[in-house]
Amino acid sequence: MISIHMQRINDMLRGEAPFDRAWLVRSTGLVRDLIALPWEAFPPGSEGGNAKDDIWLDDAKFQEWSLKVQADTRAFAELAKTADHASLHEAHKQMREVCRECHLKYRNPEITRGN
Ligand code: HEC
Numbered sequence: 001m002i003s004i005h006m007q008r009i010n011d012m013l014r015g016e017a018p019f020d021r022a023w024l025v026r027s028t029g030l031v032r033d034l035i036a037l038p039w040e041a042f043p044p045g046s047e048g049g050n051a052k053d054d055i056w057l058d059d060a061k062f063q064e065w066s067l068k069v070q071a072d073t074r075a076f077a078e079l080a081k082t083a084d085h086a087s088l089h090e091a092h093k094q095m096r097e098v099c100r101e102c103h104l105k106y107r108n109p110e111i112t113r114g115n
Helices: 004-013 019-034 059-082 086-104
Strands: none
Touching: 004 019, 004 086, 019 059, 059 086
16 A cells, blocks of 8 residues: 555656656645554554564654654645656655665565565
């Protein structure tokens, strides 16, 4: 779900799909809402899935990034309502930094979908 909407946002901002504000607002809003959900699913002791085990070792950093990504996706969804194409492109690149950092450190590298 998240990757579908991220892909759609990407295509639009890169000019590979027509720029459609209504779709952008919808997709950014969904990413914001979906990204807020999984953190409830990572309580200590729930090792396994596709997360690396060190999530549970370095919890403070994980918490910090999970809060940051939620703040960033909220801000991006707001921006999508009004900002021009160039500033959206820039904001999107910055938003993805935290996705990438956290995935590099914590996500099982066999997964390559999404970011
Ligand atoms: C705080 C850490 C962290 C941040 C920040 C983060 N992720 Fe993830 N993400 C994970 C972990 C860990 C997994 C693997 C969890 C699992 O599948 O069990 C994952 C998995 C995913 C997946 C694959 C899940 C699936 O359903 O196939 C997608 C897509 C994804 N993240 C998108 C994003 C996007 C987009 C962002 C930024 C807007 C983001 N993530 C930010 C930690 C993070």
